[in-house]
Each structure stands twice: as C-alpha cells, then as structure tokens.
Amino acid sequence: MSDIDKQLDPETITTLRDTVDFLVENGKEVTGLFYQEMFTAHPELKNTFNLAHQQNGEQREALARSLYRFAENLDNPEFIQEQIINRIAHKHTSLSVQPDQYKIVGKYLLGAVHATVSKKLDTATADVITAAWKKGYWILAGLLTNQETSLYQQGAGQDGGWKGLREFILADRQDESEGITSFYLEPTDEKALPAYRPGQYISLYIKPEDDEYRQIRQYSLSDSPHPDYFRITVKREGYISQYMHDHWKTGQLVSITPPAGEFVLQDKASTPVVLLSAGVGVTPMVSVLNTVLEKNDDQQVTFVHAVQNSQTHPFKALLEKASSEHTKRLEKIVFYEKPLETDRLDKDYHHEGLINLDKIQPDIQQEGADYYLCGPVPFMATVHKKLTSWGVDNGQIHYEVFGSDKALY
Numbered sequence: 001m002s003d004i005d006k007q008l009d010p011e012t013i014t015t016l017r018d019t020v021d022f023l024v025e026n027g028k029e030v031t032g033l034f035y036q037e038m039f040t041a042h043p044e045l046k047n048t049f050n051l052a053h054q055q056n057g058e059q060r061e062a063l064a065r066s067l068y069r070f071a072e073n074l075d076n077p078e079f080i081q082e083q084i085i086n087r088i089a090h091k092h093t094s095l096s097v098q099p100d101q102y103k104i105v106g107k108y109l110l111g112a113v114h115a116t117v118s119k120k121l122d123t124a125t126a127d128v129i130t131a132a133w134k135k136g137y138w139i140l141a142g143l144l145t146n147q148e149t150s151l152y153q154q155g156a157g158q159d160g161g162w163k164g165l166r167e168f169i170l171a172d173r174q175d176e177s178e179g180i181t182s183f184y185l186e187p188t189d190e191k192a193l194p195a196y197r198p199g200q201y202i203s204l205y206i207k208p209e210d211d212e213y214r215q216i217r218q219y220s221l222s223d224s225p226h227p228d229y230f231r232i233t234v235k236r237e238g239y240i241s242q243y244m245h246d247h248w249k250t251g252q253l254v255s256i257t258p259p260a261g262e263f264v265l266q267d268k269a270s271t272p273v274v275l276l277s278a279g280v281g282v283t284p285m286v287s288v289l290n291t292v293l294e295k296n297d298d299q300q301v302t303f304v305h306a307v308q309n310s311q312t313h314p315f316k317a318l319l320e321k322a323s324s325e326h327t328k329r330l331e332k333i334v335f336y337e338k339p340l341e342t343d344r345l346d347k348d349y350h351h352e353g354l355i356n357l358d359k360i361q362p363d364i365q366q367e368g369a370d371y372y373l374c375g376p377v378p379f380m381a382t383v384h385k386k387l388t389s390w391g392v393d394n395g396q397i398h399y400e401v402f403g404s405d406k407a408l409y
Contacts, residue, residue, distance in 0.1 A: 004139060030064065032060050034111075038105070048096075050216065066088065089144055089147035089148045090260040093257070096165070099149075159195070165255040167255055169252065171184045173250070177315075183231070185231070202218070204254050215240050219232035222283040233282075266370050274301075275289060275372050276305075278305070286318065293329070301330045304333045309340045311340060333350050358386075372398050
C-alpha cells in the first residue's frame, strides 16, 4: 500500500487534518444529513443498510469516526489499512457493496459536508474543505474498492466458496440457554462449504413478511468449519433476532453471503490462546476453541466467560465436556454476576460478580499469548485497558464488535 499522503498535495493534507476537530464535533450532523438525503433519493439502499442501526445512530457514529480517523492518520498507511480499510471492506463484502455505489455515497456525503460546513463558516472556506474531502473520499473509496474486489475473489476462489448470495435451508435449531438459540444452516445446492477462518461471520438476508425492505444481519459462526453446514448462535434481542426465534422453523430458506471478518484465529500453532467473552460474545470463541482443540495437540487455551448465571449460560455443557476431555490444554474460568441458589461454586462457576481480571491475572497473563475479546463494548474496553496496563502489546489483542464498528481506545 503506497503512502496516502504522497497522493495528496500539502494543502489538502493540511485541510483534512484541520477538519478532524470539526468532524468530531459535527460528524453526527454531517452523517445524519447524508443518510437522510441519500435514502430520500435512493430508497432501494434501505435494503442494504441496517435500519436498526440507523434509528439508534450507530451507523452515523461509525461513519463519522471512520472519516476523522482517516484524516488524522494520513501519514500512517498501515493504521488506515488495518484499522479502517480491512474492517470496513469485510463488512461491505458481506453486504454485497458494489463499486458504483461509492458514486452515490460520494455525492450525498460530500453534499452533507458542504452543507454542514457552510452553516458554520464562510462560503469560500466551505468550498476549500469540501474540495479537500472530495480528494480524500475518492482515495478512501479506491482503497476500499480494491480491497473488496480482492475479498470477493478470495471468497469465490476457495474450495466451496461463492460470490454474492447462496440459498440455505434451516436444518435444525437448538436452545443453548434462556434466550439464546443455535441455527444450523445447510446449502440447498448440497455442495461443500468453505473452510472459513474461526471467528468470522456470515450475513443473512432476511425479509419478514410484513416488511417493505429486506434486512441484513451479521452473525458469528459458532462452530469449527464443517463442509456441510454453518452454525450461528443468536440472542433473542432486536427486531430480526426476535423474528428468527419466533418464526423460523426447520425448512426456512435464507440467502447468505460468504464468511467474512478479520477477527480470526491467528496462525500461530504454538502461541497460547486466551479467550475473553461476555454474554452472547461467546459465539466466535466457541468456533476458535473447537478449531484449536480439533487441529492442534499442543496449543494451550484459557477460556474466560462472564454471564449472569447458569440459566443464561450458553454452551455450558459443551464447555464442560471440552474441559474434561482436554484437562492439560484447556483451562475454563467462569464468572457469574448473579448466581442462582442452585449454581455451584467451582463447578458451574469460579467467581461471583462482574469479570475481574485482577483475580485471574496469574492464569491469563501468559508470555506471548494472543488475546481475543468479544462482548459488549464497555466489557471489551475494560478488558483491553487492563491487558495493556499489564504490558500486553496491542498487536496481541484482537476483538470483535457487534453491529457498527466502535473504537475501544
């Protein structure tokens, strides 16, 4: 990846950097106007965007954050590639975003930038800022398009892979705990599935009967790769997940895009793995755990999970079985925030209350370990801060955020 700042003239770079504070302060206004104008002119795009995240503001916040992080890191192409391009490109390929859509986005995004700046500053300054962001936007769009093209090719080129949508049928469903259900999905063409990387997700294209627009949702794959089915595990919260819990029966058909996501098990066979999750954040961790235990006889795994109690503890039996079968390789540590009277200390759980890494520091602070985090953002931010305070390098900490991307630090 070439240096981005070399593709821009010095005046443009200065303008982009000088507008970072403006975007931080006014980013939600810019992106709010952008989405409003774009959806008015192109309502068909509501079939692509998560409308729930539109309503709660998550997508607007994520877009604003991506813009100002791009501007403030123009001299750091590695950061832009790893922290912006890779994350967004994986999400875009799961949504089947196409290059021509960047023209639509650019038109309304730059229009929103100009309209917002014009309210605060004089016309000449607004024109300069908009011109700078036009150059910056098209560099960003070009980087994303190139990465997405590569991901589409990778997805289609691997054994069992495909591009675009593929039809699946719900073969089975299984309750994992109160309010959490696993769905087993098999391809209707009965051809093999790709060996995805543990930690990745798939996108389901769902249109409830009474809805005008299709809904797209990403769900982590919750098992090691199998050639004949995908398993996802869904908590009953939010409009679409409730719809799936209430209406999906075996035989349900659904269209799915290929596995995506860069929150994946690192290819380091001898490196200790520490998995830290809360609630339904356990789903990609089970995929990682099962894969490590199946494929490597030596790699050590520490599995830390925080949940309310045994009633809401997904994969409890699976984890107990794995722990008993791999006593030398797997250490399981469970926090119950509010144990039931029937929950047994040191059997069902090991610590009471919210997760507290200080209590388990000797168990998880391991030389050279890779740490994987998944759960609510406050949980991951707290864990991330604690790990870095112990001297764990950011490159050893990997995390997955549900919904629109959010920063931990």
